[in-house]
Amino acid sequence: MRFASVIVDVKAMQTDRAFDYLIPDKWTGFIKAGMRVIVPFGPRKVQGFVIGLKNESEFDRVKPIAEVMDITPALTKELLDIGHWLTQTTLCFKISAFQAMLPAAMKAKYEKEIVLVSDEHRPKLHPKVLPFFQSRRSIFWKDIEKSDSVKEFQLEIERGALEVIYQVKQKNKKKTQKYITANAETAELKKESELCTAQAAKQKLVLDYFIENSSLSVPLQELLLQLNITDSPVKTLIKKKLLREENIEVYRDPYEDRIFKKTEPLALTAEQQTAISPILNSVEQNRHDVFLMYGVTGSGKTEVYLQSIESVLNQGKEAIVLVPEISLTPQMVNRFKGRFGSLVAVLHSGLSVGEKYDEWRKIHRGEVKLVVGARSAVFAPFTNLGMIIIDEEHEGSYKQEENPRYHARDVAVYRAKFHQCPVVLGSATPSLESFARAGKGVYQLLSLKERVNQRPLPQVEVIDMRDELRSGNRTMFSSSLLEKLQDRTQKGEQSVLFLNKRGYSSFVMCRDCGCVTGCPHCDISLTYHKHGSQLKCHYCGHEESMPKVCPECSSEHIRFFGTGTQRVEEELAKVLPEARIIRMDVDTTGRKGSHEKLLTQFGNKEADILLGTQMIAKGLDFPDVTLVGVLTADTMLHLPDFRSSEKTFQLLTQVSGRAGRHELPGEVVIQSYSPEHYSIQLASHHDYDSFYQQEMLSRKQHAYPPFYYLALVTVSHPDLLKAVSVTEKIAKHLNQRLSDTVQILGPVASPIPRINDRYRYQCMIKYKREENLHASLKMIIERYQQDMNKNQLSISIDLNPNTMM
Numbered sequence: 122m123r124f125a126s127v128i129v130d131v132k133a134m135q136t137d138r139a140f141d142y143l144i145p146d147k148w149t150g151f152i153k154a155g156m157r158v159i160v161p162f163g164p165r166k167v168q169g170f171v172i173g174l175k176n177e178s179e180f181d182r183v184k185p186i187a188e189v190m191d192i193t194p195a196l197t198k199e200l201l202d203i204g205h206w207l208t209q210t211t212l213c214f215k216i217s218a219f220q221a222m223l224p225a226a227m228k229a230k231y232e233k234e235i236v237l238v239s240d241e242h243r244p245k246l247h248p249k250v251l252p253f254f255q256s257r258r259s260i261f262w263k264d265i266e267k268s269d270s271v272k273e274f275q276l277e278i279e280r281g282a283l284e285v286i287y288q289v290k291q292k293n294k295k296k297t298q299k300y301i302t303a304n305a306e307t308a309e310l311k312k313e314s315e316l317c318t319a320q321a322a323k324q325k326l327v328l329d330y331f332i333e334n335s336s337l338s339v340p341l342q343e344l345l346l347q348l349n350i351t352d353s354p355v356k357t358l359i360k361k362k363l364l365r366e367e368n369i370e371v372y373r374d375p376y377e378d379r380i381f382k383k384t385e386p387l388a389l390t391a392e393q394q395t396a397i398s399p400i401l402n403s404v405e406q407n408r409h410d411v412f413l414m415y416g417v418t419g420s421g422k423t424e425v426y427l428q429s430i431e432s433v434l435n436q437g438k439e440a441i442v443l444v445p446e447i448s449l450t451p452q453m454v455n456r457f458k459g460r461f462g463s464l465v466a467v468l469h470s471g472l473s474v475g476e477k478y479d480e481w482r483k484i485h486r487g488e489v490k491l492v493v494g495a496r497s498a499v500f501a502p503f504t505n506l507g508m509i510i511i512d513e514e515h516e517g518s519y520k521q522e523e524n525p526r527y528h529a530r531d532v533a534v535y536r537a538k539f540h541q542c543p544v545v546l547g548s549a550t551p552s553l554e555s556f557a558r559a560g561k562g563v564y565q566l567l568s569l570k571e572r573v574n575q576r577p578l579p580q581v582e583v584i585d586m587r588d589e590l591r592s593g594n595r596t597m598f599s600s601s602l603l604e605k606l607q608d609r610t611q612k613g614e615q616s617v618l619f620l621n622k623r624g625y626s627s628f629v630m631c632r633d634c635g636c637v638t639g640c641p642h643c644d645i646s647l648t649y650h651k652h653g654s655q656l657k658c659h660y661c662g663h664e665e666s667m668p669k670v671c672p673e674c675s676s677e678h679i680r681f682f683g684t685g686t687q688r689v690e691e692e693l694a695k696v697l698p699e700a701r702i703i704r705m706d707v708d709t710t711g712r713k714g715s716h717e718k719l720l721t722q723f724g725n726k727e728a729d730i731l732l733g734t735q736m737i738a739k740g741l742d743f744p745d746v747t748l749v750g751v752l753t754a755d756t757m758l759h760l761p762d763f764r765s766s767e768k769t770f771q772l773l774t775q776v777s778g779r780a781g782r783h784e785l786p787g788e789v790v791i792q793s794y795s796p797e798h799y800s801i802q803l804a805s806h807h808d809y810d811s812f813y814q815q816e817m818l819s820r821k822q823h824a825y826p827p828f829y830y831l832a833l834v835t836v837s838h839p840d841l842l843k844a845v846s847v848t849e850k851i852a853k854h855l856n857q858r859l860s861d862t863v864q865i866l867g868p869v870a871s872p873i874p875r876i877n878d879r880y881r882y883q884c885m886i887k888y889k890r891e892e893n894l895h896a897s898l899k900m901i902i903e904r905y906q907q908d909m910n911k912n913q914l915s916i917s918i919d920l921n922p923n924t925m926m
């Protein structure tokens with residue numbers, strides 16, 4: 122093949138197609154689809170992906186490929202196909218789709234180099250420029266940028282004495298380690314060793330080492346340590362060609378110094394057995410089925426995953442397990458590494474760029490068989506995939522909130538179809554979408570209704586915080602919660618205190634009656650805007666001013682709401698000075714490893730109370746936790762989001778699930794200003810089924826998923842009027858092109874109306890089936906392409922948005 126079709130790393134509509142490049146003779150037969158290459162593009166060089174090969178090009182002047190970055194394709198055929206599919210289903214640029222499937226380290230880094238065109242130019246260079254080129258011909262732009270000579274450089278470039286060359290580099294290099302090996306026969310080494318004088322005693326030491334270990338290749342550092350020498354005798358011996366040094370590639374292993382205790386499969390309970398058998402069937406028969414494993418907290422879902430994976434590995438196939446970022450705790454990793462040891466690669470954001478790259482390469486080379494990772498691990502480059510598991514399938518973080526805006530669940534199903542293998546979605550609180558699909562038979566439902574060993578689900582008490590206020594308690598702890606915290610601290614048992622930080626300060630509530638001011642048209646709470654003291658609805662645009670008294674009970678105790686973890690910690694220290702507290706939030710877990718350290722401390726019982734935000738809600742399994750407290754259950758309930766009830770129910774269920782998982786029974790206290798809300802009531806009774814029924818009714822009534830699909834178009838611009846007028850035109854365009862069954866809401870300001878000094882407007886499309894939708898949205902992007910390139914306009918399109926924020 123003489124030509125390659127290449128997708129170049131330039132994100133624009135005009136370049137969102139394949140360009141032809143000539144394959145130089147030396148690389149014919151070597152270059153394959155899926156490889157990364159460097160190609161000339163205009164005046165510079167850019168990275169690109171080869172997506173296909175061909176013998177003819179319809180263009181006359183085709184430039185040759187400049188460099189090849191891979192020896193084996195970075196993207197498999199399957200991933201190339203997924204890239205095209207992502208482009209169509211999420212309306213992103215092809216290059217964004219391909220880049221999203223690879224670790225960040227493999228993205229290109231561009232560096233400008235300034236090069237002297239020829240030696241003849243040197244003497245004539247400007248005196249401020251000359252010193253840079255006295256002894257060399259090129260210098261990196263970044264080293265000049267800081268100097269005060271940029272203008273002079275510019276002049277020389279314009280004059281043609283210097284030129285700019287764009288270098289493409291890989292962000293991250295492979296890590297190598299120096300290894301030393303004998304480079305001569307043992308007999309020769311012996312002869313040399315005998316000749317060594319007293320001054321060369323150290324050399325003798327090294328020679329003797331390699332006489333004894335003739336075939337060994339040892340890391341230099343280890344050799345120096347063992348023999349207690351510096352590297353100079355080794356260097357001398359290398360010079361004499363008696364030893365040889367090699368740079369051997371090593372992996373950065375984030376779990377290097379940890380020992381994983383090997384675990385054996387547990388004897389499954391009857392429920393687990395019933396749940397696993399259809400999965401095993403599907404594995405055996407290479408069938409593509411999607412299972413929804415709906416199992417209460419502590420029902421042993423993870424053990425079912427582990428044994429399902431085992432059957433996949435026994436077949437010689439590979440598996441992917443997706444876990445939400447925040448529950449990818451060391452505990453979680455241990456469970457998989459403990460069972461499958463070095464067959465496991467782990468991918469999560471806590472790893473350095475280099476570590477992620479190394480884990481990815483282990484997968485790419487087929488050195489591991491199982492990946493446990495967050496969202497993007499769904500693109501693991503396995504070629505013989507036997508199963509994809511998504512734990513906590515309801516989690517919002519499986520949706521990527523930037524281009525490509527894909528949902529890992531959709532990618533998983535797409536891949537599993539290709540490989541004819543099962544997908545297992547697991548959750549104690551399935552998303553409404555998935556549960557509805559299971560109801561229709563699209564997914565197969567597997568239920569685990571009881572905790573392992575019939576341990577009871579914890580008793581849940583819902584406290585009405587309005588009553589607390591009435592009886593004179595103005596602290597953030599109800600008397601019941603405080604009493605129980607005291608009790609656990611005295612008994613040496615542990616408590617988890619959960620503060621929901623999302624929705625901080627954004628809604629207005631009456632502290633006497635719990636009334637939250639909502640929109641008259643949308644059944645959604647209004648958002649408080651400090652500026653002008655306005656309350657606004659982010660769905661329909663309704664606006665009113667902040668009431669002075671509660672519209673329901675006329676109380677003056679009306680205010681917007683929110684508390685930080687730090688304040689809770691301070692108050693807790695006042696009312697419960699004897700308790701030892703570990704606080705976990707973004708502030709205390711910023712540094713690498715701190716998350717793990719705090720959890721280990723808590724596990725070692727160095728604290729009585731673990732206080733934290735979302736990050737402690739999931740996955741934790743500590744035997745001595747017998748009390749879980751939720752400080753304000755309401756904060757999320759009133760977010761301007763059609764999923765707010767669902768998210769509240771899910772979160773309360775998850776947090777409650779941390780209590781009483783082992784011998785000691787657990788108890789939960791939920792504090793709320795709207796204790797009668799169905800998501801709180803039903804969560805306290807562990808009643809998912811009723812919650813599902815009720816929430817489905819509300820979704821149907823208001824035309825939300827899973828009854829309708831949504832698409833969200835967000836326009837942003839530094840000028841408010843421009844943002845509004847473009848959004849208006851878009852809404853009009855959509856109204857004209859789409860069918861009458863479609864509802865188009867807006868234009869309205871986005872829930873976050875200004876980010877980075879850019880005004881944001883949006884319009885929401887609700888539809889059931891709409892042939893024209895993708896094409897119409899694409900037309901919008903084409904129509905505004907110029908404005909987007911030149912005039913700071915940005916338009917983002919989110920098909921199936923997960924949140925409205």
Ligand SMILES: Nc1ncnc2c1ncn2[C@@H]1O[C@H](COP(=O)(O)OP(=O)(O)OP(=O)(O)O)[C@@H](O)[C@H]1O
Pocket residue numbers: 387388389390393416417418419420421422423424549573740742778782
């Ligand atoms: N068959 C079994 N026999 C004995 N113990 C088991 C069995 N299966 C699971 N367990 C134990 O029960 C506990 C709860 O199981 P696991 O964590 O897998 O539940 P889960 O459903 O994944 O929970 P969650 O959704 O709350 O994270 C664990 O300590 C686990 O080791």
Ligand SMILES: [Zn+2]
Pocket residue numbers: 631632633634635636671672673674675676
């Ligand atoms: Zn009131």
Ligand SMILES: [Zn+2]
Pocket residue numbers: 640641642643644658659660661662663
């Ligand atoms: Zn409204």
